[in-house]
Amino acid sequence: MTVDLQRQTALLGWYARHARRLPWRAPTGQLADPYGVVVSELMLQQTRVDTVIDYFARWVQRWPHWQALAAAPLDDVLAQWTGLGYYNRARNLHRTAQTVVAEYGGVLPRDVAALAALPGLGPYTVGAVRSIAFGQPAALVDGNVARVLARWYGLRHDPMAGTGKAQVWQWAADHLQPATAACQHPQDWNQALMELGATVCTPKQPQCQQCPVATGCVAHALDLTLAIPPPRQRTTVVPIAACYYAVQRLPQPQDRDGILVLLGKRGEHGRWAGLWEPPGAEGPDAAAQMLTFAEQCGLQAQRPLPTLVHVLTHRRYAVQATAGTLGDRPLPDPAHWGYTAWRWTTVAEALANTSGLSRLGQKIVGLLAAPPPLL
DNA sequence: AAGGCGGGGAG
DNA sequence: CTCCCAGCCTT
Numbered sequence: 001m002t003v004d005l006q007r008q009t010a011l012l013g014w015y016a017r018h019a020r021r022l023p024w025r026a027p028t029g030q031l032a033d034p035y036g037v038v039v040s041e042l043m044l045q046q047t048r049v050d051t052v053i054d055y056f057a058r059w060v061q062r063w064p065h066w067q068a069l070a071a072a073p074l075d076d077v078l079a080q081w082t083g084l085g086y087y088n089r090a091r092n093l094h095r096t097a098q099t100v101v102a103e104y105g106g107v108l109p110r111d112v113a114a115l116a117a118l119p120g121l122g123p124y125t126v127g128a129v130r131s132i133a134f135g136q137p138a139a140l141v142d143g144n145v146a147r148v149l150a151r152w153y154g155l156r157h158d159p160m161a162g163t164g165k166a167q168v169w170q171w172a173a174d175h176l177q178p179a180t181a182a183c184q185h186p187q188d189w190n191q192a193l194m195e196l197g198a199t200v201c202t203p204k205q206p207q208c209q210q211c212p213v214a215t216g217c218v219a220h221a222l223d224l225t226l227a228i229p230p231p232r233q234r235t236t237v238v239p240i241a242a243c244y245y246a247v248q249r250l251p252q253p254q255d256r257d258g259i260l261v262l263l264g265k266r267g268e269h270g271r272w273a274g275l276w277e278p279p280g281a282e283g284p285d286a287a288a289q290m291l292t293f294a295e296q297c298g299l300q301a302q303r304p305l306p307t308l309v310h311v312l313t314h315r316r317y318a319v320q321a322t323a324g325t326l327g328d329r330p331l332p333d334p335a336h337w338g339y340t341a342w343r344w345t346t347v348a349e350a351l352a353n354t355s356g357l358s359r360l361g362q363k364i365v366g367l368l369a370a371p372p373p374l375l
Numbered sequence: 376a377a378g379g380c381g382g383g384g385a386g
Numbered sequence: 387c388t389c390c391c392a393g394c395c396t397t
Contacts, residue, residue, distance in 0.1 A: 044392040051383065052392090085381025088395075122394045142392045160393095161376085194392060203390070204386070232390085271380070312381055313390095359382065 014212035015192030069097035079356035092120025144197025154218030244280030264339030277361030298327025
């Protein structure tokens with residue numbers, strides 16, 4: 001196929017003028033620190049730039065290099081990820097750091113196969129690391145690039161699946177060599193494509209008037225910009241009824257920080273794996289289960305808390321929470337309630353950004369701190 | 376190829 | 387409400 005060198009030059013020039021300054025991004029024409037690239041790319045998977053900026057700054061301040069991250073306990077890594085979601089990414093990043101230290105002497109390998117074997121690094125992220133950290137002429141396709149190229153060529157299929165996906169990856173590869181020949185910096189070309197998709201060639205309100213490559217864009221010429229890429233199949237959201245208990249413990253002589261709240265640590269698999277939350281259950285018999293839990297704890301002074309809703313991509317939690325005070329009985333076996341451990345903490349600590357709670361868990365604890373509802 | 380996996384911002 | 391974001395892993 002032929003590629004439009006003129007439009008490539010236009011896009012590269014646009015990127016040199018309009019690139020956002022991001023904490024992990026090197027100036028145009030330069031390479032970025034491999035550790036920072038991997039950390040930022042793992043955080044950015046399915047997550048917006050604006051959300052990641054603060055997390056990235058705190059992360060590299062606490063763990064500035066592979067050795068520091070590899071030596072950190074997994075619980076600390078998960079806690080530092082609190083609120084970012086998709087917590088397997090944090091586990092993968094941690095395991096990647098340990099592999100880099102143990103297998104590669106603390107230096108990220110430059111080899112494609114070695115990179116692709118690292119946990120958490122898929123086709124997109126490998127392309128990003130190779131080009132942005134090492135300057136290798138490696139193509140990449142993320143949601144932005146897929147949308148830009150699909151519109152550029154008037155692709156009528158979903159660019160993220162099946163033949164459309166293969167087509168877009170081919171286009172990305174076709175562009176890379178001549179674009180790199182023009183600017184000598186494959187990292188700039190890849191980031192220019194993504195930047196255009198993130199700031200100009202957006203899904204809903206593309207700014208075609210400001211687009212440096214609108215000339216020759218098939219979708220723009222045919223007025224199909226909003227129809228390409230085609231809308232994806234809508235996911236069905238499953239409603240889940242859940243019942244949680246905010247169990248408090250009155251201050252004891254060793255408690256200097258006032259009333260404490262009980263947390264359980266979730267198992268190593270499934271949703272919110274390894275994260276903490278107030279004890280709860282989900283499903284049709286959740287309320288009955290938790291009633292038993294309350295009896296086992298000898299829960300006193302029970303009062304219902306306002307109901308709350310927590311929405312995930314495929315699940316919608318409707319949570320009925322109850323507050324109560326622990327009696328003088330010992331806590332039941334956490335394993336019987338789906339947890340690997342119990343822990344007491346203050347409300348303020350549970351609501352902190354490094355608490356290791358899921359956002360749902362924080363919402364439940366937050367009900368204790370919220371003012372009572374007006375009647 | 377399909378399902379699981381979070382959370383939040385924008386319209 | 388809706389959509390979808392610098393995706394990956396498991397089955």
